[in-house]
Amino acid sequence: MKKFAVNFLTAPLLLALSLTAAGAEFPDPARPTVLITGSNANYGLAFVEEYNKLGWNIIATCRTPTEADKLNALAAASPNIVVEELDIMDDAEIAALAEKYRGVPIDVLLNNAAINAYRHGMSTFGNIDYAWFEKILRVNIIGPLKVSEAFQEHVQASKQKTIVALTSTGGSITNQTMPVNVGYSASKAGLNMAMKNLAIYMRNKGVIVSILAPGSIDTEDYMNAADPETVPPLYQRMIKAGRLVPRTAINDMIGLIDRLTLDDSGVYYNWDGSVLPW
Numbered sequence: 001m002k003k004f005a006v007n008f009l010t011a012p013l014l015l016a017l018s019l020t021a022a023g024a025e026f027p028d029p030a031r032p033t034v035l036i037t038g039s040n041a042n043y044g045l046a047f048v049e050e051y052n053k054l055g056w057n058i059i060a061t062c063r064t065p066t067e068a069d070k071l072n073a074l075a076a077a078s079p080n081i082v083v084e085e086l087d088i089m090d091d092a093e094i095a096a097l098a099e100k101y102r103g104v105p106i107d108v109l110l111n112n113a114a115i116n117a118y119r120h121g122m123s124t125f126g127n128i129d130y131a132w133f134e135k136i137l138r139v140n141i142i143g144p145l146k147v148s149e150a151f152q153e154h155v156q157a158s159k160q161k162t163i164v165a166l167t168s169t170g171g172s173i174t175n176q177t178m179p180v181n182v183g184y185s186a187s188k189a190g191l192n193m194a195m196k197n198l199a200i201y202m203r204n205k206g207v208i209v210s211i212l213a214p215g216s217i218d219t220e221d222y223m224n225a226a227d228p229e230t231v232p233p234l235y236q237r238m239i240k241a242g243r244l245v246p247r248t249a250i251n252d253m254i255g256l257i258d259r260l261t262l263d264d265s266g267v268y269y270n271w272d273g274s275v276l277p278w
């Protein structure tokens with residue numbers, strides 16, 4: 001049997017390999033690897049669950065691992081998931097995590113973490129909280145860009161070579177028809193521009209940058225609730241209006257991410273593969 005040679009190429013990888021609670025080697029070099037930001041809740045958690053079913057290595061990052069009960073439960077049951085602390089506004093944490101995984105190929109870097117104003121309150125004209133506006137711009141634009149810069153070599157060293165930024169249809173300037181939620185919309189339009197720039201920059205390196213709007217997906221399984229009265233009113237309205245799409249849309253996005261080529265880099269995609277206008 002051929003021995004695994006330790007040389008200057010493999011040494012960083014071996015340094016980065018660690019053991020999970022179950023005693024397995026992580027990340028398993030035979031499996032593709034995804035790093036997901038904000039993976040303790042909602043979309044981030046749903047992506048962890050689905051990539052786990054597909055057998056990927058998952059570097060599941062979140063701000064407060066000690067409070068990430070659902071994520072920790074998933075990680076305890078799977079040697080493929082390691083939970084790491086990462087606040088995407090903390091430069092030192094970003095640099096330390098990138099260094100920890102130096103030499104480890106990351107096939108998909110999934111920039112999911114954001115302030116989602118639809119969950120945490122909006123800002124409307126006449127009532128704009130400018131301190132909050134500045135914060136949402138920093139978290140939703142600068143955060144994913146810094147994480148992408150820090151992990152660009154990890155992605156470049158992988159097979160799939162894909163950076164994904166979860167944006168929103170609300171980032172479309174063309175489709176903006178109502179003067180609501182200006183902070184969130186501006187943050188996602190700004191993210192789109194930042195990621196379009198990154199796509200152009202990364203093209204020569206063979207790295208795909210996907211600007212992907214996830215839509216309103218039923219990550220909480222509200223559509224299958226036995227008692228519709230237990231569903232929060234916002235989601236009851238969305239279900240009635242046909243605006244909530246089934247949980248399987250997460251798998252559709254994973255399939256879409258898998259199929260992307262360099263020709264799709266910098267394209268503003270909706271979760272169903274349709275192209276959105278800027």
Ligand SMILES: NC(=O)c1ccc[n+]([C@@H]2O[C@H](COP(=O)([O-])OP(=O)(O)OC[C@H]3O[C@@H](n4cnc5c(N)ncnc54)[C@H](OP(=O)(O)O)[C@@H]3O)[C@@H](O)[C@H]2O)c1
Nearest residue numbers: 038042043063087088089112113114116166167168215216
């Ligand atoms: N849900 C939708 O219908 C929808 C529609 C369009 C686009 N999106 C986009 O999809 C992504 C996920 O949305 P979601 O609905 O799952 O949002 P969410 O429920 O509000 O979750 C956001 C996640 O981001 C994390 N986060 C916030 N600030 C962070 C920071 N500074 N550093 C690290 N993590 C941070 C949160 O962590 P904590 O728990 O620690 O706060 C949480 O894990 C976002 O980019 C959102 O804009 C969602």
